[in-house]
Amino acid sequence: MATHGMEETGALETDAVLVRAMRQDDLNAIVAIDAAASGRRRPRYFDLMLQRSIAQAGLQISLVAEVDNRVVGFVIGSLFYGEYGVVEPTASIDAISVDPRMRGKNIGKALMRQLRLNLGALRIRTLRTEVSWEHFGLLGFFRSQGFKASGRLCLECALDPTRPEDSADS
Numbered sequence: 001m002a003t004h005g006m007e008e009t010g011a012l013e014t015d016a017v018l019v020r021a022m023r024q025d026d027l028n029a030i031v032a033i034d035a036a037a038s039g040r041r042r043p044r045y046f047d048l049m050l051q052r053s054i055a056q057a058g059l060q061i062s063l064v065a066e067v068d069n070r071v072v073g074f075v076i077g078s079l080f081y082g083e084y085g086v087v088e089p090t091a092s093i094d095a096i097s098v099d100p101r102m103r104g105k106n107i108g109k110a111l112m113r114q115l116r117l118n119l120g121a122l123r124i125r126t127l128r129t130e131v132s133w134e135h136f137g138l139l140g141f142f143r144s145q146g147f148k149a150s151g152r153l154c155l156e157c158a159l160d161p162t163r164p165e166d167s168a169d170s
Contacts, residue, residue, distance in 0.1 A: 014110035022062040022074060024050055029064070029071035030097075037097045049076050049095060059122065061091060063114055065098070065107045073098035073107040075115055079124065091119050093129035096138075112145050130154055 022030075027043070027050055035041045053062040053076050065073035076095040093115075098107040119127060128150065131138050 012113075014106045014113055016067065017072075017105075017107055017110035018066040019063050019110050019114040020066065021060060022050065022054060022064050022076070024054055026050070026064050026071055026074070030074050033071070033074065033097050033099050034095075036100050046095075053078065053094070061115065061118055061122075063111055063118075065111050067102065067105075067107070072102040073111055075111045077115065079122070088126065089122075089124050090126040090128060091115075091124045093127065096129075108141055109145075 027047060030046050030050070031041060031043045034046065050062075054060055057079070059079055061077040061079060063075050063077075064071045074095070074097060075093060078092045078094055079089065080092065081089045096108070096111065098111075115127075127147075129142065129147070131142060133139075
């Protein structure tokens, strides 16, 4: 994509995208974007995510992107101050998506740019997220945004609620 002319004028390729703080009334748009991208409607999940990231958060970092007064993308994030043995404050991307019809139009890039600016103002120096190993599109997007494999491992253990005494040692 040619951006040479925009660089000369001081305009950024993300300037056509309005990025603002997420509000509770963005819920329906967020659910619709996620459903279009994933094929599943998860209104209760996102209602809880928005309550936690907006109403219950000490500092709200979640954002939406608008084009022509329509929400076309979102990023839901959390701030952490010392969890899991990490002493420095960090941020986490809990969910991110762009309306599939708007992909390739710098929506995700605009969301990430604003998130970085906001986190920088809070002196947050590390941003983390988790991605399924098979989600190549999202992995590629995060790579283009400077993410790389972390020195920390995400571990999981399958649980059987009918056999809580089972362990790997048995």
